Amino acid sequence: MDSLENLNRAIDYIEENIKEEIDFKEVARLSHCSEYHFKRMFSFLAGVTLSEYIRRRRLTLAAFDLKDRDVKVIEVAIKYGYHSPDSFTRAFVTLHGITPSDARDHGHLLKAYPRMTFQLTIKGGTEMNYRMEQKDAFRIVGVKNRIKLVPTGTNPEIAEMWEKMSEKTMNELMQLSNVEPNGLINVCANFSDDHSSDGELDYYIAAATTKECPSHFDEYHIPALTWAVFEVEGEWDHVQETWERIYSEWFPSSGYEHDAGPELLASKENKSEIWIPVVKI
Known part of the structure; x- marks a missing residue:
């Protein structure tokens, strides 16, 4: 159970700092394992790499922010770590299938990736020989x-x-x-x-x-x-x-x-x- 708590503590840190540059050494410290091991284990547990998870979460939150028409696209781009409108637009289209400008309008489908939480799942005990x-x-x-x-x-x-x-x-x-x-x-x-x-x-x-x-x-x-x-x-x-x-x-x-x-x-x-x-x- 401690391992799950440590993993979720690391996820909490990532979510709290999702708009900033993530300090992966701090992620490793909170998860009580090395940075290398955390990233490897995350990929197997989550089915996506850690960097892909962070990218999806940022672009999910960016889509929510774009609904505020008083906020400029470049402001949202910078907020989530993109240094140019072009790079932000490319990433946004790759995930959502539409441009940030189109996302402001109603009627378009957008993808949402909720924050991840690790939980204990009780399964049939299948032995592992090692x-x-x-x-x-x-x-x-x-x-x-x-x-x-x-x-x-x-x-x-x-x-x-x-x-x-x-x-x-x-x-x-x-x-x-x-x-x-x-x-x-x-x-x-x-x-x-x-x-x-x-x-x-x-x-x-x-x-x-x-x-x-x-x-x-x-x-x-x-x-x-x-x-x-x-x-x-x-x-x-x-x-x-x-x-x-x-x-x-x-x-x-x-x-x-x-x-x-x-x-x-x-x-x-x-x-x-x-x-x-x-x-x-």
């Missing part, structure tokens, strides 16, 4: 792309990477694998700091290895970390569901938060392991 691993520094070798961050659902750029992966390359990576997690692994690393809808991350199809990195592959060094390793049986939908539950159910009740490191997925046949770097709060 273990803790203390692992020394290791290295992964493989194919890397810098891709757009997709908070939930299938990432089309990742799907395309797997479609283009040749059997020869996969076999070569399998031969390099000699460190746990074994076999071909998915590695998500170097997330954008803001975790926005325009954010990016490095995605690897790789192998954990002590062997020399061939020149046509990329390598990434992972420091010594504590890992929460979640075992998953089933198809990809079940893996995604478990990944979301790690953030929405396990983290809020575990006393751990996400450490600044990559996330790993190792799959073989119908069994998977999700490796999340964690640190005790």
Whole structure:
């Protein structure tokens, strides 16, 4: 329950300062976790990134303010952090589908995004199987792309990477694998700091290895970390569901938060392991 109270305290701060520049260090302090972890957890709990939530809330309030014809559009734009009428109009049209000037008139549909509140929902208790691993520094070798961050659902750029992966390359990576997690692994690393809808991350199809990195592959060094390793049986939908539950159910009740490191997925046949770097709060 304390975790929910801390999250709602952080949301209260955001709402109270929605017209100002948000101090994310203060958000992290109020939520009793790191800024990195708060933004990651928020995305899974809310279904949108924190920056997108703030954008939607500001433009919702801006639409209300525009009903006052004594207020100029530029005044509303500046009030909610837009430094020019053009940038405000573009953002407003993207969300509401009409210009700020048209929003003054009656009869137009506008979108409203109410403030968010986190609540405890009692669900059927579905078990989560996990273990803790203390692992020394290791290295992964493989194919890397810098891709757009997709908070939930299938990432089309990742799907395309797997479609283009040749059997020869996969076999070569399998031969390099000699460190746990074994076999071909998915590695998500170097997330954008803001975790926005325009954010990016490095995605690897790789192998954990002590062997020399061939020149046509990329390598990434992972420091010594504590890992929460979640075992998953089933198809990809079940893996995604478990990944979301790690953030929405396990983290809020575990006393751990996400450490600044990559996330790993190792799959073989119908069994998977999700490796999340964690640190005790």
